[in-house]
Amino acid sequence: MTTTPTAAATTTPAPAPTPTPTRALSASRTTATAARVLRQLRHDPRTIALLILIPCVMLFLLRYVFDGSPRTFDSIGASLLGIFPLITMFLVTSIATLRERTSGTLERLLAMPLGKGDLIAGYALAFGILAIIQSALATGLAVWVLGLDVTGSPWLLLLVALLDALLGTALGLFVSAFAASEFQAVQFMPAVIFPQLLLCGLFTPRSNMHPALEAVSDVLPMSYAVDGMNEILKHTDMTATFVRDVLIVAGCALLVLTLGAATLRRRTA
Secondary structure, eight states, X not given: OOXXXXXXXXXXXXXXXXXXXXXXXXXXXXXXXXXXXXXXXXXXXXXXXXXHTHHHHHHHHHHHHTTTOHHHHHHXXXXXXXXXXXXXXXXXXXXXXXXXXXXXXHHHHHTSSOOHHHHHHHHHHHHHXXXXXXXXXXXXXXXXXXXXXXXXXXXXXXXXXXHHHHHHHHHHHHHGGGOSSHHHHHHHHHHHTHHHHHHSSSSXXXXXXXXXXXXXXXXXXXXXXXXXXXXXXXXXXXXXXXXXXHHHHHHHHHHHHHHHHXXXXXXXX
């Protein structure tokens, strides 16, 4: 007796559907990602306080540390106006992004039709909005409340402070890929931030350093952030050196954001 092959035995399995490719960057997906991040931050008042208030508190303390020597505050206050936002944005961004990596949120998002560029741009946009608020408050406090004496325009001071905050955001997004815990993310600060802080020219002119250290400082973005602030202190108009410094800081932020997008990959099969 012969048997007829069943349909299940003769049917060829259908090929798996090919994933629909997503564009590298989409305005709608980027803004949706930024809105999600901002909603999460809204429920974390301690993080918002760290981002918004800490630079202002540090500038306030610095002003009255040098209460008997206001010229000292004028000479270093502008530089620290750019450094404080960079440090706080680096710290908060690295921890917040790592939390989403370890919780599986980024894993689930990458399984959706969402490009890496959308994710990175969304995070950068969300933290960039906070950076604008942070930089505006710190600049206004330093210039109009604490009496920071600058020769150039306070708006240029705000521009550099904002770029520094965005650079800190980019660095935080990047280093979060190499940390396995929030404690490790904090440990990256001595490796990434402290060398730049020592070599940026805040404590002594970079030309007075050992030639090897001066060469290293020439490739660190914080050096150009401090140089840009010093240009505003000394010149009434926008100089070519200031434009160079601003472009270098902005270029470094874009480069690090691009590297951060390259670190976004699925960790499970």
